[in-house]
Amino acid sequence: MSETFDLVIIGGGPGGHAAAEHAAGNGARVAIIEKNLWGGTCTHRGCIPTKALLTCSRQYADLKKGKRMGITTGKTSFDFSLIKRHQQQAVNISALGVQRSLKEAGVELKVGEGRIISPHEIQFNSAEGEINSLKTKNIIIAWGSEPLLLPGVKYSERILTSDGLLALEKLPETIAIVGGSAIGLEFATFMAELGVRVTLIELMDQLLPSEDQEVAGFIKQNLTGMGIDVHTATKVGKFRELPDRVLVTASHQAQTFELAAEYTLVCTGRKPTLATDELDQLGIQYDHRGIFVDERQMTNVKGIYAIGDVTGGIMLAHCASHQGKAAASHLYGDSSVTYREEAVPFVVYTHPNVARVGLTEKQSKADGMETEVTRTQYGANIMARVELCGNGFVKALFHNDILVGVTVVGEQACELIAPMSLAVANGMGKKELKKWMIPHPTLSEVLSLL
Secondary structure, eight states, rough: EEEEEEEEEEOHHHHHHHHHHHHHHTTEEEEEEEESSSTHHHHSSHHHHHHHOOOOHHHHHGGGGHHHHHHHHOOOOOOOHHHHHHHHHHHHHHHHHHHHHHTTTTTTEHHHHHHHHETTEEEEEEEEEEEEEEEEEEEEOOOOEEOOOOTTTTOOOEEEEEEHHHHHHHHSSEEEEEESSSHHHHHHHHHHHHTOEEEEEOOOSSSTTTSOHHHHHHHHHHHHHHEEEEOOOEEEEEEOOSSSSSEEEEEETTTTEEEESSSEEEEOEEEEEHHHHHHHTOOOEETTTTTTTTTBBBEEEEEEEEOOOOOOOOOHHHHHHHHHHHHHHHHHHHHOOOOGGOOEEEEOOOOSSSEEEEHHHHHOOOOOOOOEEEEEGGGOOOHHHEEEEEHEEEEEEEETEEEEEEEEEETHHHHHHHHHHHHHHTTOHHHHHHOOOOSSSOGGGGOOOO
């Protein structure tokens, strides 16, 4: 049996979801194939479950601020089983929301596996075991990514990837986290706020290696203040698993030491999920970093596109979504949606957050770019003081009076970066920003950059 479509998308994560909706909204007949996890890594193993957990730990930690405001709650406690239930409910709601919005857009949902036979044919193996042929004018690959495993490490019930940690049903007393980028810092924050003794190990000289040193220093100070034992410029050697704990051998400046914890989380990044046999058969160009695409998200094979983590580069859900919209806009719209990496906002959901869009000061110096740096402090903002937001800052970079980068470190940085992303994406400069009126009193007044 054969069906015909304008577009078939393989992968129901953020990129596939956005591409399908956008294409269907422009009149295309669209089918999307997903094995079983609607919403992809973001919904099931990334953004949604981790933010649900961090919301719980944040609420618990914030109870300690009440006393300064004259609020007492007596003895506070938490139930980890209910925290896990909140995590799963968030995942379920997100997955159902993806399916509902796709159906409402008129997209045909297919549960199973899709194998690309040619630029215009996909073999679809349904979850029920049926094999069908899907004819299509265009194909979008949205296979996603998977944890990047350290060579020589035997992963187990105690030596975990982020997927394994999210599956834990019991909160440990101690944990060692290898990796000081976003994933490691977010899990460290969650664990520490619930009272777990956390050791954090990072190979590079600073946490968040791609950010400015002052950002990394700020976050390190906050994590240390939460009781986290932070080791930077530290190389991990061997992992030795015992029945009740993991021993981690590490070295710093030629000195070797051993750490013990109930569990070890190894979060050293993710890699594209590549069906290399299909790519080779079709002649699609790729390397270990991902599938090669042009500015329209098209591969070197006409009619086959790739979006999201599978293309390498910046592996974030909103990047995948925007790439999906860009591909669909090119195919079935007016090509007005484009993807530019310099306009991608980054957020690390530590408490407080780190958020950035565009260049860092470190990057601009490395590129030999002359920039003017302006900054504002949370301490000068009345709402930051009233709401006990603590310290924080906003740093903006201007090149020839054009805003080229903004970093926000502090409470609600994840929300404050949104208008800055709009400004950077549209090439706004001092002339435009001077017209911007921000309501008073608000935390967003820290964005008064001029």
